[in-house]
Amino acid sequence: MKSNRLLRRGPALALVVAGTLAASILRVQAQAKGSVENFTATAVNVTGAPDPVKIDLLRWSTDAEREQVFNALSEKGEKEFLNVLSKQPTLGYVWTSESAGYSVRYAYQTVAPDGGERVVVATDKPLGSWNPQIWKATVNGNRQCL
Structure with missing residues (x-):
């Protein structure tokens, strides 16, 4: 047996x-x-004191992913943008002083003619949503662009 x-x-x-x-x-x-890029910053214009932010990117969005996200935002409105953004793969993480990180769903980098660079990072959750506080999700607040 x-x-x-x-x-x-x-x-x-x-x-x-x-x-x-x-x-x-x-x-x-x-x-x-490892990470493709690491950034550190301070979150300002938020409730409470400024909060240190660390961004670890594993990869950048492809041109096809960028086009899909951009088209959803520019042509289909915020709800469809959020829907498309939430279906994107995790490209990295945003770390704050909270216990959990936020998945980066969009990360794109462009280089300016003067050699400077512009980095756009978007999450599908608002920073601060892991805090044990009562908050109400809204169409305008369910993503974060940094």
Whole structure:
């Protein structure tokens, strides 16, 4: 009877081991790749004191992703923009003093003729939404562009 239970658990155990191994390999690969860019800033014009912000980008939005997000915003309005933005892959994270980070859904960089650069980063959650305070989601407040 005991050997039958082991035989039934064998495939499940093999699946767990394979999943753990795959997750470990992916984690090591992600650590090896590292961030494409790291930024630090201070969030101002927010409720309370200014808050330090760290942005870690794993990659930039592709031209196709940029076009999809831009078209949704310029042609279809805010609701569709938020819908499209929330379906974009996670490109990095915005870290504040809160306990959790925010997924970066859009990150694009352009270089100005004078050599300066403009970086636009967007999340699909407002900064501060992880705070244990009561807040009400609105169409205008469900994303953050930095």
